[in-house]
Amino acid sequence: MENQVKKAEGKLGILIPGLGAVASTLIAGVAAINKGLSKPIGSVSQMSTIRLGKRTENRNPLIKDFVPLAQLSDLVFGGWDIYEDNVYEAASKAKVLEQSQLDQVRETLEAIQPMKAVFDRDYVKNLDGTHVKQGTRRELANAVIEDIKSFKETNGCNRVVVLWCGSTEKYIEDFKEVDVYASLINFEKGLDEDDKRISPSMVYAYAAIKSGVPFVNGAPHLACDIPALVELAIIAEVAIAGKDFKTGQTLMKTIVAPGLQARALGVSGWFSTNILGNRDGLVLDNPENFRSKEVTKTGVLEDILDAKKSPDLYSDLYHKIRINYYPPHGDNKESWDNIDIFGWLGYKMQIKINFLCRDSILAAPVALDLALFIDLAQRAGLFGIQEWLSFYLKSPQTAPGLPPENDIFKQQIKFQNTLRHIMGEDLITHLGLDYYQELVESMI
Numbered sequence: 001m002e003n004q005v006k007k008a009e010g011k012l013g014i015l016i017p018g019l020g021a022v023a024s025t026l027i028a029g030v031a032a033i034n035k036g037l038s039k040p041i042g043s044v045s046q047m048s049t050i051r052l053g054k055r056t057e058n059r060n061p062l063i064k065d066f067v068p069l070a071q072l073s074d075l076v077f078g079g080w081d082i083y084e085d086n087v088y089e090a091a092s093k094a095k096v097l098e099q100s101q102l103d104q105v106r107e108t109l110e111a112i113q114p115m116k117a118v119f120d121r122d123y124v125k126n127l128d129g130t131h132v133k134q135g136t137r138r139e140l141a142n143a144v145i146e147d148i149k150s151f152k153e154t155n156g157c158n159r160v161v162v163l164w165c166g167s168t169e170k171y172i173e174d175f176k177e178v179d180v181y182a183s184l185i186n187f188e189k190g191l192d193e194d195d196k197r198i199s200p201s202m203v204y205a206y207a208a209i210k211s212g213v214p215f216v217n218g219a220p221h222l223a224c225d226i227p228a229l230v231e232l233a234i235i236a237e238v239a240i241a242g243k244d245f246k247t248g249q250t251l252m253k254t255i256v257a258p259g260l261q262a263r264a265l266g267v268s269g270w271f272s273t274n275i276l277g278n279r280d281g282l283v284l285d286n287p288e289n290f291r292s293k294e295v296t297k298t299g300v301l302e303d304i305l306d307a308k309k310s311p312d313l314y315s316d317l318y319h320k321i322r323i324n325y326y327p328p329h330g331d332n333k334e335s336w337d338n339i340d341i342f343g344w345l346g347y348k349m350q351i352k353i354n355f356l357c358r359d360s361i362l363a364a365p366v367a368l369d370l371a372l373f374i375d376l377a378q379r380a381g382l383f384g385i386q387e388w389l390s391f392y393l394k395s396p397q398t399a400p401g402l403p404p405e406n407d408i409f410k411q412q413i414k415f416q417n418t419l420r421h422i423m424g425e426d427l428i429t430h431l432g433l434d435y436y437q438e439l440v441e442s443m444i
Contacts, residue, residue: 247366
């Protein structure tokens with residue numbers, strides 16, 4: 001495929017619905033990196049290496065030097081928000097980064113003014129911004145399409161991606177039975193009829209895909225994963241990925257749980273609780289919105305610790321999740337995990353994890369990588385669902401009927417092998433028998 005990958009020429013526009021804590025931290029960070037004030041810690045695309053060929057070849061380039069990614073200096077940011085604050089003001093209010101850091105890139109951040117957002121308070125009851133578009137669902141979709149076109153032309157962008165960093169929308173029960181989601185024909189009819197079952201994030205996803213622009217859903221609710229929009233992505237040959245940035249407590253679960261499963265240790269209980277005080281915490285304080293998050297956070301563990309495959313180890317697993325809104329902590333999320341495990345002869349043991357993390361600090365490099373890699377996928381002709389990006393996501397979008405893989409180590413293998421595949425390098429299985437066969441032959 002190497003010869004088929006289009007070069008990352010010119011500017012890449014990253015348009016973000018929701019210019020809050022995560023988005024403003026991402027934008028401020030890229031601005032600081034471009035000024036030489038910091039390094040992109042946490043960004044796999046920028047800081048990690050990838051092995052090529054045999055171990056003995058010692059070829060381990062940085063990923064950014066291996067695949068043709070957009071340069072950070074070629075990124076242009078914009079977006080929509082229900083509040084009128086420019087990105088400097090939004091970042092100052094979010095209080096993720098030190099004010100002195102923000103002041104060093106103030107001019108860059110102040111220049112980014114949000115466009116009016118698509119918003120329906122029925123989907124996010126705990127927010128009530130006024131910087132919003134008016135109109136029917138069809139009119140809103142057309143307005144977003146025009147926003148994308150205008151942004152691209154005004155900023156001289158060669159390409160654009162849309163990256164959802166907005167708030168978690170309410171959970172939708174039995175979505176597979178909702179007719180307006182079932183097909184593109186039904187969905188577009190729903191737009192024309194102003195069907196309120198079409199959420200704001202679906203409007204953004206539709207507008208992006210219709211514009212030939214890749215879309216990534218960084219939140220746990222439905223967006224580009226409904227059948228209608230998967231269909232559109234395939235017809236339009238546009239890359240899509242979702243959902244929910246994998247950070248904090250769930251990241252820890254996808255690291256710890258595979259280790260327990262790999263060593264055949266039993267788990268009888270896993271209690272997880274969080275306190276969080278930013279806008280995300282406020283939104284999740286509503287039970288309907290929390291339910292969207294709960295489903296993605298719960299599914300990760302059940303997929304890795306599969307009771308059907310290992311009933312003696314996981315059939316009695318009790319998994320409980322709590323998220324509590326606690327304003328004094330702001331963006332400083334604190335999570336506690338109590339894990340009840342058992343080993344040889346059924347003897348009980350416990351693991352305790354207390355993770356004091358910075359929610360947006362963990363999410364910003366994930367958002368950056370997803371934007372860069374979905375752009376790469378589009379240039380490589382990989383359209384439709386990009387499951388290889390599940391490495392970054394809590395609830396990976398997959399082909400219909402295909403169970404997700406949530407083990408982060410298996411996800412990493414898939415992720416790296418996809419990059420090797422794109423660039424025409426041999427895939428790596430880590431079998432390694434050839435080394436030892438060569439040793440045996442040399443001694444005979």
